[in-house]
Amino acid sequence: MGRPALLLLALCAAGARGLYFHIGETEKRCFIEEIPDETMVIGNYRTQMWDKQKEVFLPSTPGLGMHVEVKDPEGKVVLSRQYGSDGRFTFTSHTPGDHQICLHSNSTRMALFAGGRLRVHLDIQVGEHANNYPEIAAKDKLTELQLRARQLLDQVEQIQKEQDYQRYREERFRLTSESTNQRVLWWSIAQTVILILTGIWQMRHLKSFFEAKKLV
């Protein structure tokens, strides 16, 4: 059991962790997560640096750091921390809305490799996708049926939170539409009044002007 498992573990670590993309040295990449409140978000990332001599991405680079910054919908910073080349960040939202997750590398060593590129493997899990069910089963000692019931409960809870958030969003949408409606109404009336008043002023001013010039 020992050797094959370790081999598989090594393959797992070296291999894919899902999606990846490339960023430049000083580039900052931001992602947006629109989530209801009290939702947990777990992000896993892994970075690889481009080796110019060998023209290949190095499997792992010690000493390479990534700075992770998370902002809530009001712009307040929720999480701002530096992690290593492999990292895992977690945060829980306290206000519903658009949370912004920004990543950038701040390794000063990269200044030596001008034009260096980084390959970043990223995996963001939100809400009940963030739950690790085999771990929960082991911790709480659940049977299969109990674990399935727990998974269904978590899913239903997420649906409920999303519905609450939807109600809050719909209210904002309605307020915006009503504000537009009011603005259109009042500005139309105001412009008609301005039009009439300037028309009257024009006629009176010109009439008094022509009377003064003895043309009328």
Next chain:
Amino acid sequence: MPGLGSAQRWAAAAGRWGCRLLALLLLVPGPSSASEITFELPDNAKQCFYEDITQGTKCTLEFQVITGGHYDVDCRLEDPDGNVLYKEMKKQYDSFTFTASKNGTYKFCFSNEFSTFTHKTVYFDFQVGEDPPLFPSENRVSALTQMESACVSIHEALKSVIDYQTHFRLREAQGRSRAEDLNTRVAYWSVGEALILLVVSIGQVFLLKSFFSDKRTTTTRVGS
């Protein structure tokens, strides 16, 4: 006593499960993943994402533009050899399912190069393979009980509910973005129009007055 016997059986079962789970945690959980990402695409920019996929895996790429301009983006999906599997220009929303014909790195790119000054926010969902089973038990030979299959079907139904909710949330975000744009545009345009109205009417009067004030000196010089 029956209670003690069942407690012992539960303890033994838990012990067995614990060992199995520990062994399973060390194993690779199968080539499946689902990535849902929302990112901002600046004007004249192109962003690419890559994923290593094994042959025969069924994958789905779904994307939607949430805010920005005409809410459209170019999307392109390529296989490891560079063959274009999917290419669409200026699409607002689309969903594409394919089966990986070869092993390798698949690449998909979103491009906003046709836009001069609008940033776009794009959401995409890239699903590779099926969801991993809850209990990746290698000794699963017995069929699911009725309760378990009921749980599985409820789980599938709830997954599609969550999926529809996500799409609804995105469409609502798009509608709300348009409504907020309209609101600010109405405000600026109304103020601007009122000012233009005032400036034009006052300007007209003074221009007309200026025609009549200079005329007296010029009308006498017609004969020359």
